[in-house]
Amino acid sequence: MANAHAAESASHAHEHVHEHVHEHVHYTTTGLDHKKIAIWAFIGSECMLFISLISTYLIYKGRSVVGPFPHEAWTSPSGQLFAPILNIPVTSASTFVLLMSSLFMVLALEAVEHKGNPAYANNIRGNSKFWLMATAIAGATFLGFQAYEFTSFVHEGLTIRTNLFGSSFFTLTGFHGAHVTVGVLWILTLFAMDYSRGLTKKDTVLVDICALYWHFVDVVWIAIFTLVYLIK
């Protein structure tokens, strides 16, 4: 009987220690959380990936032999007229949506960081579920705009195989869209965790690394919007 009681106590103590370890942020010898170091290193490598794609786009810019072209009209040898293909108003709207999604994401992080703070309780500022879902919806809306853009380009005669502009444009924006898709799935995962067990202050790092990824996707779009869409 005494042995059983001791074994039960030991088991509880083990569970407590196990829980305790998981509750704490995993610091490295630098005193920084290793997840944050990893995400910043990853973002650094992603900078190189996107700069290589942007470089390729810029090098091929203006070297397409046949149209459609991004900013100029083109008449095919058969006499068919192609208007400039980029739709600036639609892309401006999608850019605004992505910028707003970054605001929603930072407010989601703020809400999780202040869990238990009376000033954030029972109001929208502390509602992490709301901000996470708003971010995911904004991200999905951006993807909807991109799907519309890609579809209309194909209907207008521009595919990834049409010319150098098509190849470099679809590769660059397609890679960015894939990153946004991963971001939306990541945010929805956090939303599911928040819905099922509730995110607490201890989960701040989980939301923080997702937010860093999401903001990075936003800054990449800031560069793409200017270099691809606005500069002729």
Next chain:
Amino acid sequence: MTDHEHADHAHEHPTWKQYKWVALILTLITVVEVWVYYTPFKDSPLFVPTLLIMSAVKFAIVVLFYMHLRYDHKLFKALFTGPLIIAICTLTALMFLFGKFSL
């Protein structure tokens, strides 16, 4: 500074109000970028530098405030700016190599 003081320092963030101001500034810059695109200024030689500066300002604002790099540890700053500088140097070199820029 101890490890945990480092970690505490890393948790300094802008306020809710500042986040909203940042969003407003980003939106205004985007509106100006698009507006400039539809004006005769787009034929000016200053058009491209102006757009690049506005884009760089937006980039910096998001990185400094939304990604908290302004408040974060210098190792995070190094992990981001180091590869970014290498990437921008590579981009510039490729532009010269393929005749997009010339001296």
